[in-house]
Amino acid sequence: MIRRLLPLLILAAGLLGAAPAGAQAVTDQTLLVARAVNTVERLRSDSRMQSTITDRLAHARAVLIVPNLVKGGFLFGAEYGTGVLLTRSPDGGWSGPAFYSVASGSFGLQIGLQDAETLYVIMSDGGLSAIMNNRMKLGADAGIAMVIVGAGAEASTTTNAGADIYAFNNAVGAYGGVSLEGSAILPRHAWNAAYYGGNPTPEDILLARKVDNPQADRLRDVLAR
Numbered sequence: 001m002i003r004r005l006l007p008l009l010i011l012a013a014g015l016l017g018a019a020p021a022g023a024q025a026v027t028d029q030t031l032l033v034a035r036a037v038n039t040v041e042r043l044r045s046d047s048r049m050q051s052t053i054t055d056r057l058a059h060a061r062a063v064l065i066v067p068n069l070v071k072g073g074f075l076f077g078a079e080y081g082t083g084v085l086l087t088r089s090p091d092g093g094w095s096g097p098a099f100y101s102v103a104s105g106s107f108g109l110q111i112g113l114q115d116a117e118t119l120y121v122i123m124s125d126g127g128l129s130a131i132m133n134n135r136m137k138l139g140a141d142a143g144i145a146m147v148i149v150g151a152g153a154e155a156s157t158t159t160n161a162g163a164d165i166y167a168f169n170n171a172v173g174a175y176g177g178v179s180l181e182g183s184a185i186l187p188r189h190a191w192n193a194a195y196y197g198g199n200p201t202p203e204d205i206l207l208a209r210k211v212d213n214p215q216a217d218r219l220r221d222v223l224a225r
Contacts, residue, residue: 029195030215033097035067036084037219039117043168056121056166057223062087062128062206064120064185066102069169081118082188085131086223087206094220096212098205099191100131103184119168127164131185132202 044053057063066083084097122128129135130144147163187202196211204210 029099029191032067032082032099033084033216033219036065036097037222039065039067040119040219040222042117043119043170046170049168052166053119053121053168056123059123060088060121061124062122062131063223064100064122064131066116066118066120069102069116069118082191083118084219085202085206086220087128088223092224094223095206095209096196096216097219098202099188099195100202101184101186101188103186116169121166121168122164123166124164130164132206134185 066081069081146165
């Protein structure tokens with residue numbers, strides 16, 4: 001477990017700085033998309049979540065995939081990860097990925113370290129709007145209902161049917177204390193520009209679908225299964 005967490009902490013520390021440019025940035029983004037594929041495949045193979053994920057993806061409005069959401073702290077807590085957001089069209093096709101960072105912090109009685117693969121299945125336009133407009137940082141005030149599946153919590157396909165977002169996670173490590181609420185979900189414009197060329201906005205990628213990258217084909221195929 002320690003050998004897995006250590007490189008992830010180093011990666012998270014690097015992501016907190018300025019996004020790299022040029023060929024290195026493209027390499028980082030391609031790697032993240034490939035890791036997003038692995039995250040979806042692993043979570044879908046988990047017996048606790050398999051049927052629920054398959055059912056929700058068939059009716060999803062969008063997904064946010066965060067291959068490594070690292071959370072830890074001693075008195076002061078922090079959570080950070082970089083993920084990809086994709087939208088689903090009515091005919092079942094998926095957009096290209098837009099890159100987003102997820103970060104939050106808190107202060108209180110807490111200690112521990114956790115690394116989680118997380119898949120947010122977004123069921124409604126309201127849920128998608130909340131993420132794209134960073135209203136998730138408001139928590140319950142955003143009026144978005146979220147159900148967490150995994151890490152000891154399970155949701156059936158017949159309960160909580162009205163949730164806007166289902167969060168599926170597979171965590172390694174232990175974390176004690178207050179939960180980290182109020183995450184900021186912000187687009188990584190430099191990463192989007194490096195991956196697609198030009199300077200596309202998240203709306204260009206996710207809604208208008210003005211740009212595309214064939215490197216994301218495998219991720220779209222996995223989501224469409």
